[in-house]
Amino acid sequence: MSLSTPxxxxxxxCSDQTVLSSGNALSDPEEDERxxxxxxxxxxxxLYPLEYLxxxxxxxxxxxxxxxxxESVTYYCPNCLFEVPSSNLRSEGNRCTRSCYQCPVCIxxxxxxxxxxxxxxxxxxxxxxxxxxxxxxALFCQYCNWTSTEIGIEFxxxxxxxxxxxxxxxxxxxxxxxxxVKDRRKDNPDEPPVPDDQVDADLQFAxxxxxxxxxxxxxxxxxxxxxxxxxxxxxxxxxxxxxxxxYTGRGHQGRLQQGPADIMxxxxxxxxxxxxxxxxxxxxxxxLINGGWDATASLEQRKEQTxxxxxxxxxxxIAYLLRSKRSKRCPACRHIISKPEAKxxxxxxxxxxxxxxxxxxxxxxxxNPTATPAPVTYRPMVQEEAPLKPHQPYHFVVxxxxxxxxxxxxxxxxxxxxxxxxxSRVTVLCPQFEVDANTDMWDDALKDDEKDRSRKxxxxxxxxxxxxKGRNWVSIVLEVIPASLRIDQxxxxxxxxxxxxxLKSGEDILEIPMFVRMEWEADTQADMDGPASKDKEAREKRxxxxxxxxGVGRISQE
Amino acid sequence: MSRRPAKGDYIETDTGNKVSxxxxxxxxxxxxxxxxxxxQPEVMIRGDLVRTAQAQPPSGGSAAPPxxxxxxxxxxxxxxxxxLLRPPGRIYKGVFTYMPLRIGDHVFIGQGTVVQAASIGxxxxxxKGCVINEFAIIKDYVKVLDGTIVPANMxxxxxxxxxxxxxxxxxxxxxxxHDEFELRDLYKTVGNNPQPAAA
Ligand SMILES: [Zn+2]
Ligand SMILES: [Zn+2]
Ligand SMILES: [Zn+2]
Ligand SMILES: [Zn+2]
Numbered sequence: 041m042s043l044s045t046p047x048x049x050x051x052x053x054c055s056d057q058t059v060l061s062s063g064n065a066l067s068d069p070e071e072d073e074r075x076x077x078x079x080x081x082x083x084x085x086x087l088y089p090l091e092y093l094x095x096x097x098x099x100x101x102x103x104x105x106x107x108x109x110x111e112s113v114t115y116y117c118p119n120c121l122f123e124v125p126s127s128n129l130r131s132e133g134n135r136c137t138r139s140c141y142q143c144p145v146c147i148x149x150x151x152x153x154x155x156x157x158x159x160x161x162x163x164x165x166x167x168x169x170x171x172x173x174x175x176x177x178a179l180f181c182q183y184c185n186w187t188s189t190e191i192g193i194e195f196x197x198x199x200x201x202x203x204x205x206x207x208x209x210x211x212x213x214x215x216x217x218x219x220x221v222k223d224r225r226k227d228n229p230d231e232p233p234v235p236d237d238q239v240d241a242d243l244q245f246a247x248x249x250x251x252x253x254x255x256x257x258x259x260x261x262x263x264x265x266x267x268x269x270x271x272x273x274x275x276x277x278x279x280x281x282x283x284x285x286x287y288t289g290r291g292h293q294g295r296l297q298q299g300p301a302d303i304m305x306x307x308x309x310x311x312x313x314x315x316x317x318x319x320x321x322x323x324x325x326x327x328l329i330n331g332g333w334d335a336t337a338s339l340e341q342r343k344e345q346t347x348x349x350x351x352x353x354x355x356x357x358i359a360y361l362l363r364s365k366r367s368k369r370c371p372a373c374r375h376i377i378s379k380p381e382a383k384x385x386x387x388x389x390x391x392x393x394x395x396x397x398x399x400x401x402x403x404x405x406x407x408n409p410t411a412t413p414a415p416v417t418y419r420p421m422v423q424e425e426a427p428l429k430p431h432q433p434y435h436f437v438v439x440x441x442x443x444x445x446x447x448x449x450x451x452x453x454x455x456x457x458x459x460x461x462x463x464s465r466v467t468v469l470c471p472q473f474e475v476d477a478n479t480d481m482w483d484d485a486l487k488d489d490e491k492d493r494s495r496k497x498x499x500x501x502x503x504x505x506x507x508x509k510g511r512n513w514v515s516i517v518l519e520v521i522p523a524s525l526r527i528d529q530x531x532x533x534x535x536x537x538x539x540x541x542x543l544k545s546g547e548d549i550l551e552i553p554m555f556v557r558m559e560w561e562a563d564t565q566a567d568m569d570g571p572a573s574k575d576k577e578a579r580e581k582r583x584x585x586x587x588x589x590x591g592v593g594r595i596s597q598e
Numbered sequence: 599m600s601r602r603p604a605k606g607d608y609i610e611t612d613t614g615n616k617v618s619x620x621x622x623x624x625x626x627x628x629x630x631x632x633x634x635x636x637x638q639p640e641v642m643i644r645g646d647l648v649r650t651a652q653a654q655p656p657s658g659g660s661a662a663p664p665x666x667x668x669x670x671x672x673x674x675x676x677x678x679x680x681x682l683l684r685p686p687g688r689i690y691k692g693v694f695t696y697m698p699l700r701i702g703d704h705v706f707i708g709q710g711t712v713v714q715a716a717s718i719g720x721x722x723x724x725x726k727g728c729v730i731n732e733f734a735i736i737k738d739y740v741k742v743l744d745g746t747i748v749p750a751n752m753x754x755x756x757x758x759x760x761x762x763x764x765x766x767x768x769x770x771x772x773x774x775x776h777d778e779f780e781l782r783d784l785y786k787t788v789g790n791n792p793q794p795a796a797a
């Protein structure tokens with residue numbers, strides 16, 4: 041991974057199961073003593089940039105995409121942006137039925153267009169004559185030039201492609217539907233069922249669905265809410281009803297009823313939806329010999345298809361998968377902490393509690409940058425900092441910006457030596473400081489004059505003193521002495537065996553784990569406790585502590 | 599555009615646009631800038647590719663003056679070096695015509711990117727070396743990663759992260775990333791009296 045430094049990642053408390061289960065926002069002092077290794081494999085799952093994190097006001101704790109629970113607010117097609125009601129979702133599935141298709145070859149969007157007659161008279165005689173209505177039509181990919189005519193599919197009308205496509209097989213022959221089969225059976229009751237090679241996934245599903253529906257309607261036993269394992273077996277209709285209701289989210293409406301456990305028979309033939317696996321692949325092998333590699337579909341193409349296919353001429357246009365807008369709940373207290381407006385085109389939120397409105401933003405920059413700033417006409421190009429030389433002290437300015445309307449007291453703790461094989465030395469020159477409240481924006485104008493007040497010119501960083509300070513931010517200095525990345529230069533730690541394996545990916549990035557504790561006094565919420573809390577003076581001590589990782593730069597491999 | 603005394607690399611207009619003297623704006627009368635937009639050197643905007651087939655005026659009514667905007671850009675946009683903005687064209691009622699290219703507010707377009715979209719919403723970041731093909735529609739809050747080729751006519755819904763050749767939605771923007779699209783600070787780092795670039 042090519043990460044650009046510097047960066048700050050924050051650890052969500054959900055990686056520590058004890059914190060989540062007790063629902064306690066504050067970690068006890070002993071816990072602070074444990075070390076945190078940002079390069080440990082587990083850390084990958086708990087570190088996030090600040091903008092990925094949410095905050096629960098009730099638990100007063102950080103929440104991340106991994107631990108929040110999500111609920112769909114709206115389903116919509118990402119191509120036509122039409123909202124799909126959840127009832128349609130149940131009956132028609134999770135793909136757009138409004139003629140929105142993706143190219144089966146390159147995944148680009150497909151367009152409906154009229155098939156143009158060849159205008160060049162020298163070429164082959166025109167294959168298609170445009171009729172007065174403009175047809176026939178086909179789907180076209182404007183990225184790779186694939187068209188549905190390559191798989192022998194054309195349409196009479198430019199609209200309702202979904203319906204038309206569901207009735208044509210590749211090659212142009214009509215697709216066998218459940219209705220066709222039923223009509224056929226009505227005319228010739230003695231005719232044997234459709235041979236398996238003509239049964240595609242759609243027909244098989246339709247058969248299976250009809251079969252189970254008829255089974256279910258034959259028995260009216262409803263025992264929703266009863267445990268599945270109570271001697272019923274999974275193939276009993278009651279158990280099936282219950283499983284269905286679990287998945288469609290329509291549980292709890294049936295009455296608890298003790299009925300006889302009648303076992304339902306399973307699908308037995310083609311008309312029940314049973315399809316025997318075809319193990320004879322000689323047809324495919326023959327096709328492979330004739331068509332070769334070029335005739336086959338790639339793995340990426342195959343995984344987008346709904347039917348298991350092998351060859352390019354079996355590919356079908358891919359109806360767009362629907363996308364959703366989702367709200368997010370706190371895993372501990374179940375309060376909603378992010379909720380978008382339901383309208384597809386709206387980008388507003390009804391609720392959103394971002395961590396960045398509750399905890400300070402931490403930014404890092406070198407005190408003496410080696411890279412010259414990009415010329416104005418080349419901006420926003422960023423010049424990369426030179427790699428850090430081992431055994432040489434570097435200073436970084438770390439800025440904490442307070443989003444709260446209260447002053448915060450920040451206490452930092454960081455191990456003197458970074459964990460891992462290549463242990464760099466770290467000193468936080470000012471581990472404790474206060475950051476002023478995030479007051480009105482127009483005070484920002486005064487920021488620049490205020491900036492240097494705490495420091496005289498030409499003065500280097502000093503221990504115990506903050507570096508710079510502004511309206512709602514404070515900068516401190518961090519001293520780092522990078523370790524050497526040479527395997528043969530690693531200091532011996534007691535009897536431990538030195539790991540002499542080659543440098544792993546990302547091991548050259550100097551990451552500093554830092555424990556941040558913020559304390560502040562907030563107004564007690566004018567809440568439901570009644571008049572007792574009306575006391576204006578009532579201030580509540582709050583505290584929040586978390587680990588973060590500062591990626592300050594790359595160490596040079598010299 | 600009213601010009602201030604000629605000096606510096608940029609022409610700074612009354613509405614706060616900062617246009618490099620080395621940018622090529624063709625057909626300026628058809629290019630609308632909303633203000634506070636930065637146009638870096640070697641950017642080309644093809645305002646000359648104006649719509650030729652006009653929408654039919656309502657019958658009987660006095661014909662409104664034809665809309666000749668070819669490229670409309672909102673506020674706080676940033677066009678990095680060598681960006682090309684080109685209105686898309688197609689056959690409309692048997693005649694080839696260009697259609698306007700509309701860009702919203704706080705839209706960043708990276709170095710060397712070619713844009714032929716029909717519309718780009720607000721708060722959109724397009725990386726460097728991208729191609730946004732004809733009549734693509736990019737909604738609000740979208741991030742297009744470097745080197746993406748967005749196919750013609752593609753619609754990209756809000757909160758998408760798009761990458762690849764052809765471009766496809768590869769991820770969803772985190773909820774907290776929305777104000778990162780603000781380009782006010784970047785605007786200040788460019789011009790004849792620029793502030794130092796943010797660290
Ligand atoms: Zn979490
Ligand atoms: Zn659709
Ligand atoms: Zn394609
Ligand atoms: Zn909570």
